[in-house]
Amino acid sequence: MEQREKIALTGASGYIGNNLLQKLTGYSDVIALSRNGDDRENSEHVEWRSCDLYSLDSAEKGLEGADYAVYLVHSMMPSAKLTQAKFEDMDLILADNFARAAKKNGVKQIIYMSGIIPQDTEELSRHLKSRLEVEKVLGAYGTPVTTIRAGLIVGPKGSSFPILTKLVKRLPAMLLPKWTRTKTHPIALKDVLTALKTSIGNKRLSGKSIDVGGPEVMSYKEMMQQTAEVMGRSTRTMDVPFMTVTLSRLWVSLITQSPKDIAYPLIESLKHPMVAQEENMDDEISYGQTPFKEAAQFALEEEKKEEEKKSKSSSSKKSDVSDVRSVQRILLPEGKDADWAGDYYMKWLAGLARPFLKVESDANRVSRFSLAGWKKPIMELTYAPDRSSSNRALYRITGGTFSKMTEGSKGRIEFRQIPGTQECIIAIHEYQPSLPWLIYRLTQANVHIAVMYLYKRHLLYLIDKKEEHQQDGPVKRVVHMN
Template identity: 35%
Template sequence: MEDDVDHTPQAPRTPRTPHAPLTCLVTGATGYIGGRLVPELLDAGHRVRCLARSPERLRDHPWADRVEAVRGDVLDEAITTAALRGVDVAYYLVHSLNSGSRFEERDRAAARAFSRAAHTAGVRRIVYLGGLVPADRPQAELSPHLRSRAEVGEIFLEGPVPATVLRAAVVIGSGSASFEMLRYLTERLPVMVTPSWVATRVQPIAVRDVLRYLTGSARMPADVNRAFDIGGPDILTYEQMMRRYAEVAELPPRVILRVPMLTPRLSSLWIGLVTPVPRALARPLAESLRHEVVCGEHDIARHVPDEPGSPLSFDRSLRLALQRVREADVTTRWSNASLPGAPSDPLPTDPDWAGGSLYTDRRTRSTAAGPHELWRVIEGIGGDNGWYSAPLAWAVRGWLDRLVGGAGIRRGRRDAARLRVGDSLDFWRVEEIEPGRLLRLRAEMRLPGLAWLEMYADPHRDRDGGARYRQRALFHPHGLIGHLYWWSMAPFHAVIFGGMARNITRAAERLADVSPPPG
């Protein structure tokens, strides 16, 4: 298959001790697995170089200043060869996820070019993450997506550079396209009519285990050149995965009705209608689910030994993927400000449709009052001072909350002027406070989801003096009822949240005894 590969012997590289750091090149670092693999390699002590068509897309990663970024495309063999000079291990984590007429041809050409470039540059090993394929199916019967991934793996195994081909089915972790499809379908549809492929057995794997195997493959013995099946300990149908997801996410049991007439194309249209996963991703995923994909061996453990408790169970993988939401860590979960604590957490660079639904209401107002006066009003909110908008609506919401066993709005506040993290504030709890700048409250009222309210006091940079008030209400719905709750309340947001922003800035201006800015 690789007759055009140059088999000219290369000059021997300087021997490495078992614990010496390696130089690793990662393609696909802007993607889901690649963006999580890079910090794992860095933590293992390796040097990392990233090959990307758009290196600027790497700058929002927390590790961006610790790697060498090279602009290039794996289809450009000359640039790839230059990028691979001095590299010990090359990770190939790129593939086409679309159904265009020539995507298999492009994947084939890119893999061959990369194999030749790695050989020319003297790379010691190629590591590729492909798809788990049915052992009893000829390639011609596979979906185009699985067929192409299998072919890429064969190209590397038949090439002149020793290769490790890891084959995985459904990867469980926030941001994984397969997991996000499972998340949205289960959360949004308490009753669903499903295609027959929901009865197909698959062997899912936690993203933590995928990254552990990828990282460990860097030090695989030089004489190893083969594919390895990787998977978790559970073999489940897609229907069982949806039911288990509902149980772990504390959703009511799902009613699932199977029908035989939904083709992969119709399934992808249905997935596109119900979830924000793009149809270009949904179709190859739906096509692949027609095949039973179960590991035929666990030989990878000979070279990358399993740690205690690994590989992770399906339920444990789900809990880790959902953990950040349960902990109500808004900044880590949904902004670009922090580093995720684990591979199963979302990354700032994950696509917008990843991470589950998050509804947001944003309000911004300029005020002639200074940041100090604005902050005094923000910190004094609640209790006897109220919530600066629609007092009757807040009172009714508090009564309703008490009726269903919630805290209601009568808790007030500990101190009339000062707040600290952990304080109760009517039916909110102070989750974060940056004196003079930020107050973040987490809702403790009975809701079909999780809710936060953030208020900021910022100096006004576009004019002399004054301040800018920013307000953000966030809601993470729990099941279909949570989505319905948000949209039923949406018509009142202008009155409640808009009135709050307007009246808070006015109160700050009265405190500062200044006139409001024009307009």
């Protein structure tokens, strides 16, 4: 018998992933990756694995044995009890770990689900900038990437289409601002699934970014009107020249009760025409055949079934772990890397906080932070040479009175350079403070943000100082010769 290829599928329990999973098992074995994969039962052609893509170790284990990998991850919601981070910085960490893990495991191809990128990329929204940045990072370590770029995906769950349906359902009349006349290229979920499936192992599409779209190019206003018809509702609309995108995102979030972490970035992107561009389209996968109304009808019926299932099933368990994820982006001086940034940070902090804070580092790069008058260190960071390199420095949180150390503690801080740039991500993961949560939020959490801001400003000062020196150098030499 011919051996079935293995496909690692991220977000396998999510909106697109769960539907794609059903399509893939007919001809391949699937490694289904999910945060709670261990709670799922394996089947003949599906192996569930718990995978936390914020951890490089976990990502590498998750992709073991995979021939191909499908990347459907998008981090727009908080991922810890306290998340101090922009979604684009969290997305970058997830993509970087995935790309590194794919390279280590010899994955032949990454298939990435992204959004349509407008021709004018100078003023992209944060959401689309992040999608483009993730695409570049996924391919930064040599694994070929096939990117499927779609506009609004019409299907149950998801993000954009459910927001649109809630607006139609809850408002008998709508004042429509300018962005609702922006053109987009909706595509049915089943057509997106076909494009993703067809791309896997397709050498002709390897290394390409492909736009996909349905048979109609429409405005958001037209989609709202057609969705209302499918629902059997009579919704009056009126075009208005006012209501900015900033005001609209608040309005949409309030009406639909969508988390602002999701609604805000999506609404900010609506100013861009999200239409598939002919030069980026492929005859085999780009042209979806499902009309908008048909796709909307199917999505609404599936949503109704999902709501009925939820009402019958018990609520999901929530984690009671009081953990912290904090991510900041800095700019490194030319010629410096992430390993330098980590080592320099320890020395810089020792000078910044003197005499209130003492920082001692030994030859093994174990750093202990002590408050004046305290014998015991409040924090201990241990450099992990086996998991570090010039572009990634990892320090494990190994002790200190400000840390809650339990069996299997995974608290860590890492300095990670963005491939091909002088930008660096400083991230704290799975840190559990020992201070009472309210006190921590009011004190230590704010101090950390302030320190990161000062470190960022200090590095910018070093960059400016070096540039001034380079500019002044030739002038001084000319004066000396005269």
